[in-house]
Amino acid sequence: MLLFQGLVGLSEAMYLWLVAAGLSLIFGVLRVLNFAHGSLYMLGAYLTYAVFRVAGGSFWIALLAGPLLVAAVGWVLEFGFLRRVYRIDEAFQLLLTFAFVLIFDDLVKLVFGPVYQSPPTPKELSGAVFIAGSILPAYHLFILAVGAAVGLGLWLLLERTRFGLIIRATAADREMARALGVRSSRVFTWVFVFGAWLAGLGGALSIPVRAISPGMGELIIIEAFVVVVLGGLGSLRGAFLGAVVIGLLHAYGLLYLPVFELALAYVVMAAVLIIRPRGFFGVREA
Amino acid sequence: MTFHSGTTRRGFLKSSALALASLGIAPRALSAPKLNLKKPIKIGCQTILSGPLGGYGEFMKKGALLAMEEINAQGGIGGSPIELNFRDEELKVDVGVKNARYFVDDWGADFLIGIDSSAVALAVGEIMPSLNRILIVTHGATEKFNEDLVFKRQIKQCFRISVPVYQDGIASAIVAKDLPVKKWATISPDYEYGKTSWKMFRATIKKLKPEVEFVAESFAKFGTVDFSSHISKVMAAGPDAIFSTEWGGEAVTMIKQAKLFKVFEQTKTFMCPMGAAMDVLQGLGADYPDGAWASGRYYFLYPESAENRRFVEAFRKKWNSYPSYVSETSYAALHAIKKAVEKAKTLDIDHVIEALEGLEVSRPAGPCVIRKEDHQAVYTVPWGRIRHDPKYPMPILGDLRVIPTSEYYRKPPFPPVEA
Numbered sequence: 001m002l003l004f005q006g007l008v009g010l011s012e013a014m015y016l017w018l019v020a021a022g023l024s025l026i027f028g029v030l031r032v033l034n035f036a037h038g039s040l041y042m043l044g045a046y047l048t049y050a051v052f053r054v055a056g057g058s059f060w061i062a063l064l065a066g067p068l069l070v071a072a073v074g075w076v077l078e079f080g081f082l083r084r085v086y087r088i089d090e091a092f093q094l095l096l097t098f099a100f101v102l103i104f105d106d107l108v109k110l111v112f113g114p115v116y117q118s119p120p121t122p123k124e125l126s127g128a129v130f131i132a133g134s135i136l137p138a139y140h141l142f143i144l145a146v147g148a149a150v151g152l153g154l155w156l157l158l159e160r161t162r163f164g165l166i167i168r169a170t171a172a173d174r175e176m177a178r179a180l181g182v183r184s185s186r187v188f189t190w191v192f193v194f195g196a197w198l199a200g201l202g203g204a205l206s207i208p209v210r211a212i213s214p215g216m217g218e219l220i221i222i223e224a225f226v227v228v229v230l231g232g233l234g235s236l237r238g239a240f241l242g243a244v245v246i247g248l249l250h251a252y253g254l255l256y257l258p259v260f261e262l263a264l265a266y267v268v269m270a271a272v273l274i275i276r277p278r279g280f281f282g283v284r285e286a
Numbered sequence: 287m288t289f290h291s292g293t294t295r296r297g298f299l300k301s302s303a304l305a306l307a308s309l310g311i312a313p314r315a316l317s318a319p320k321l322n323l324k325k326p327i328k329i330g331c332q333t334i335l336s337g338p339l340g341g342y343g344e345f346m347k348k349g350a351l352l353a354m355e356e357i358n359a360q361g362g363i364g365g366s367p368i369e370l371n372f373r374d375e376e377l378k379v380d381v382g383v384k385n386a387r388y389f390v391d392d393w394g395a396d397f398l399i400g401i402d403s404s405a406v407a408l409a410v411g412e413i414m415p416s417l418n419r420i421l422i423v424t425h426g427a428t429e430k431f432n433e434d435l436v437f438k439r440q441i442k443q444c445f446r447i448s449v450p451v452y453q454d455g456i457a458s459a460i461v462a463k464d465l466p467v468k469k470w471a472t473i474s475p476d477y478e479y480g481k482t483s484w485k486m487f488r489a490t491i492k493k494l495k496p497e498v499e500f501v502a503e504s505f506a507k508f509g510t511v512d513f514s515s516h517i518s519k520v521m522a523a524g525p526d527a528i529f530s531t532e533w534g535g536e537a538v539t540m541i542k543q544a545k546l547f548k549v550f551e552q553t554k555t556f557m558c559p560m561g562a563a564m565d566v567l568q569g570l571g572a573d574y575p576d577g578a579w580a581s582g583r584y585y586f587l588y589p590e591s592a593e594n595r596r597f598v599e600a601f602r603k604k605w606n607s608y609p610s611y612v613s614e615t616s617y618a619a620l621h622a623i624k625k626a627v628e629k630a631k632t633l634d635i636d637h638v639i640e641a642l643e644g645l646e647v648s649r650p651a652g653p654c655v656i657r658k659e660d661h662q663a664v665y666t667v668p669w670g671r672i673r674h675d676p677k678y679p680m681p682i683l684g685d686l687r688v689i690p691t692s693e694y695y696r697k698p699p700f701p702p703v704e705a
Contacts, residue, residue: 001522005515012512105336114344116535116569118542128548134518137546209546210511211538211569215337219509251515254504262476262507 004134011140013247014147018202020227020239022195028234029171029191036100038221044070044203045212059122067200074196109214116211232282321364330389332400335374339534341565349613353620363624382406390417399619404428404478411435414443424615427451432660433700445661448583448615454559455486456694463494471525476505483531513540533560538569550575564610567680574681578672584611584651597650618649659698
């Protein structure tokens with residue numbers, strides 16, 4: 001039971017991890033706190049659902065195409081709007097990204113209507129397995145696998161590729177990187193697009209098991225912020241650990257401290273911030 | 287023809303109205319009594335219009351708009367047309383109170399209707415005497431609204447046109463006592479409505495069938511997107527029946543996830559008092575497990591009356607969807623206001639309250655009386671089992687069980703519920 005509840009908590013954490021990873025990556029490189037990141041998660045759900053309907057009910061095609069569409073939206077956001085506010089006060093970045101939260105919420109309401117939508121779980125994954133004497137849905141295992149794969153992929157990308165090297169260099173010191181011939185504006189665009197794709201992937205993966213509704217973005221962005229702050233702004237390792245901690249706190253909190261469960265995540269966040277103000281893996285500001 | 291001057295336009299409208307009337311299209315338009323009340327009569331509506339439960343509010347809005355259109359086509363209320371204004375309640379107490387004050391102080395509302403959250407209904411109910419307006423709640427179901435606010439504390443401005451939590455917590459137990467299950471567990475919302483219904487359910491079924499056990503409970507906060515750890519926690523206790531007052535998009539998510547966890551194979555009974563709301567039926571579609579027990583505050587296939595059929599058809603024609611229960615309750619609220627004002631022949635609040643007390647309202651949900659003592663509408667809503675019927679684009683309820691209201695409506699002086 002103990003192990004099982006933990007596994008369930010971990011599977012819930014994976015959606016959060018995908019959103020937090022993009023949020024943290026974008027903050028680390030662009031220094032923009034993207035409020036609209038939750039909306040990209042929501043768009044991932046809606047666009048994947050739209051493709052699912054158009055593509056005649058194949059979840060797998062939809063899962064491939066939906067997040068790519070979100071990445072395209074991310075490109076428009078960065079190239080068309082965000083790029084213009086990098087040099088001015090951070091408050092304007094917050095205002096701009098928050099405006100997109102409202103715009104996207106109303107947009108999906110307008111296009112898809114207010115009714116909750118949810119395609120059936122794909123047949124291949126609607127089964128379940130016995131783990132520790134309890135039934136765990138195959139879909140939850142799938143989510144755990146995707147979360148782990150994205151984690152591994154991100155690590156390889158950042159540590160083992162030239163593109164990763166450029167990203168790390170730009171994050172560490174954008175002036176120096178520029179002086180060395182890195183076109184930072186192009187790096188910014190790609191990082192944002194990639195972050196948007198991650199959020200879109202989270203949203204896409206959620207649709208067979210969570211009702212799609214306007215406003216779902218705001219619900220996840222708050223938790224994603226907690227995760228990113230816990231893990232350290234800009235740190236991917238931190239975001240992963242933060243998501244796992246929040247998922248486990250939720251699952252075990254329900255079991256042992258149901259009355260207190262709501263506050264648990266925030267109490268832990270406050271405690272971490274007091275002891276380590278930069279979060280688990282945060283780096284000192286240069 | 288030009289429409290530059292107001293008189294020309296009015297004249298044109300009047301003559302076309304007469305033309306229509308003479309064709310027999312709007313026969314009742316001429317029979318509406320002229321009361322020379324203020325024009326228009328303004329009704330402020332608040333409901334949840336955003337977030338994962340926002341689908342609810344849209345259905346409420348559609349019911350109210352349909353009623354407005356029909357009432358105004360029949361000459362309004364005593365000759366005065368109705369004007370509606372909608373605001374998002376956000377299920378937040380401070381927002382609900384602010385909306386009510388805005389409606390009355392700034393917009394000039396004559397009546398207030400709506401409210402989905404029990405906590406908001408109680409908070410807005412509190413300030414109705416100072417606002418000096420009538421509030422008709424169309425959804426929020428806490429028994430504290432009619433029992434405490436109206437009956438015990440005599441806040442006469444408060445009414446409720448939708449069924450109270452008796453439907454969720456008491457009628458459910460009367461249905462459940464006949465089912466071959468003993469070990470109950472719940473996954474329900476972590477606020478007033480979820481807690482109260484579970485308490486009433488336990489108290490009622492314990493009395494009717496003393497051998498039942500309550501093996502686990504898990505309460506989910508508002509805005510829960512993943513019920514997995516609630517489900518695994520509750521299932522670990524080995525229940526053979528689940529009672530859940532989750533609603534809206536959260537009910538859709540919870541039921542989908544419960545299905546993945548094979549809850550419906552491992553347990554025999556699933557009961558969801560809000561499970562027959564149209565947004566849940568449409569949201570789950572083919573995923574809704576057969577045989578699940580569900581109810582609501584009105585169900586569009588009950589009763590089989592001409593009035594109900596006409597309402598369902600009019601709603602479908604206007605909105606291209608079947609009505610949810612909040613569509614019916616907001617529709618009924620506006621018709622109740624019309625009937626009461628035309629009976630009182632004035633907008634004076636004391637007279638309208640008097641007219642509403644004991645008023646018989648004929649509504650799509652069937653005959654209904656507004657109980658004088660606690661201002662609670664008394665009418666029947668069936669429980670039923672989910673069934674998939676190719677004739678409908680969403681699952682419907684079969685095996686309808688209609689329990690007489692005399693068996694499950696709590697009565698004055700409302701003894702405390704002991705669970």
